Amino acid sequence: MWWSALSLALKEIRRNLLRSGLTMLGIIIGVAAVITMVTMGNGTTAKITAQIENLGSNMLILRPGQRFLRGSRAAAKPLDLSDSEALRRELSSISAAAAITNRPMSIIYGNTNWTTSVTGMENDYVVVRNWAISAGRNITDGEQRAGAPACLLGETVRRELFSYQDAIGETIRLGKIACEVIGILTSKGQSTMGSDQDDVVLIPLRAHWRLISGGQNVSHIYLSGRDGVDTNKARRDIELLMRERRHIGAGDEDDFNVIDMKEITKTMTGTTEVMTSLLGAVAAVSLVVGGIGIMNIMLVSVTERTREIGIRLAIGALEREVQRQFLVEAVVLSSVGGMIGIGLALVASYFIAAAINIPLILDGSIILLAFFFSALVGVVFGYFPARKAARLDPIEALRHE
Numbered sequence: 001m002w003w004s005a006l007s008l009a010l011k012e013i014r015r016n017l018l019r020s021g022l023t024m025l026g027i028i029i030g031v032a033a034v035i036t037m038v039t040m041g042n043g044t045t046a047k048i049t050a051q052i053e054n055l056g057s058n059m060l061i062l063r064p065g066q067r068f069l070r071g072s073r074a075a076a077k078p079l080d081l082s083d084s085e086a087l088r089r090e091l092s093s094i095s096a097a098a099a100i101t102n103r104p105m106s107i108i109y110g111n112t113n114w115t116t117s118v119t120g121m122e123n124d125y126v127v128v129r130n131w132a133i134s135a136g137r138n139i140t141d142g143e144q145r146a147g148a149p150a151c152l153l154g155e156t157v158r159r160e161l162f163s164y165q166d167a168i169g170e171t172i173r174l175g176k177i178a179c180e181v182i183g184i185l186t187s188k189g190q191s192t193m194g195s196d197q198d199d200v201v202l203i204p205l206r207a208h209w210r211l212i213s214g215g216q217n218v219s220h221i222y223l224s225g226r227d228g229v230d231t232n233k234a235r236r237d238i239e240l241l242m243r244e245r246r247h248i249g250a251g252d253e254d255d256f257n258v259i260d261m262k263e264i265t266k267t268m269t270g271t272t273e274v275m276t277s278l279l280g281a282v283a284a285v286s287l288v289v290g291g292i293g294i295m296n297i298m299l300v301s302v303t304e305r306t307r308e309i310g311i312r313l314a315i316g317a318l319e320r321e322v323q324r325q326f327l328v329e330a331v332v333l334s335s336v337g338g339m340i341g342i343g344l345a346l347v348a349s350y351f352i353a354a355a356i357n358i359p360l361i362l363d364g365s366i367i368l369l370a371f372f373f374s375a376l377v378g379v380v381f382g383y384f385p386a387r388k389a390a391r392l393d394p395i396e397a398l399r400h401e
Contacts, residue, residue, distance in 0.1 A: 020297075024336060031338045031370045032342075035341070038276055043358035043361050060222075061223070062258050078217055079256070096124040098128055101213060102117050105118045116154075118212065119208075132186045134185065135167075136181070136182050139182065146204075149177060155198040174201065235258050284373075295330075334377050335378060
């Protein structure tokens, strides 16, 4: 019975192929749009998460001043090298801590120059930022203590200054200061905010103080939470210790703030997930529009085939059989449209993901949901025309021209 209805439905669709194709267009576009939007949203979320994780392992950043511009950083007591030493020594939730300071400078090698950020840092900075050495070696503890003019180059700086030459052992000038290149950092690419993480030069903190900044200022302290320890706990530990070290009384506001990169990750991915849901919902509206198109065409089909329906009813066809016939046609139209839309979405997602450089992350549940929703649209919007066909008076239908 159902197979006979399906066979008749396919025959009717083939008989009016162009009209059937135009009828399915709304469903095709709706399904393709929903799947593509969700896939792009998932890929964007995954890319943002990977980029933030690439900044560093369980990274927290301590800086002077209050958060969200409630207080002036200039007015706050600056951080000190002893703060990073205390954090490293006294907190079991912290695995690494590194005080840094930086300044933009012109870097010169031969006849080539490049303006970049020169960062004075403790050796733990490389650990916190998950940087590996792709060539040469890291700065030693002895070079740190002595403030030796030795430097590590980011991949962008190496490329701009040396092109295809070997940079290890060469001497560059940081302004007027000669500095030996002892290592090259592995490439990290762009950050989530669009800045180039490889456009950097790292030197010992004391070398920066002695040769560049001329003081002993610390702009930030980068910290890494110990594996297995919640970064929220690590953050609370840092705040308690810093309040004690900075003699902040009970009830007084902190004159420093701790940035947890996991919070930033959660905020940014939450935003992209909301946008993905919104775009998916907007795209789903076209499925409803497609359903209205199916209803319209099925009503036209009932009108065109009134005499046929009358003959079937007159020779003994039951109302439910006529109703089933038109309902199956509507479901077949929407289901075929759904399958075509899925194929179109997969192709579009592949090329769009490659074009905007995000991972292709297909969600099987969304694909199935889009298909079943398209079939449901056929049932819902096909029911009224099918019901109308089944309730035709056979005598009146046979009179229809």
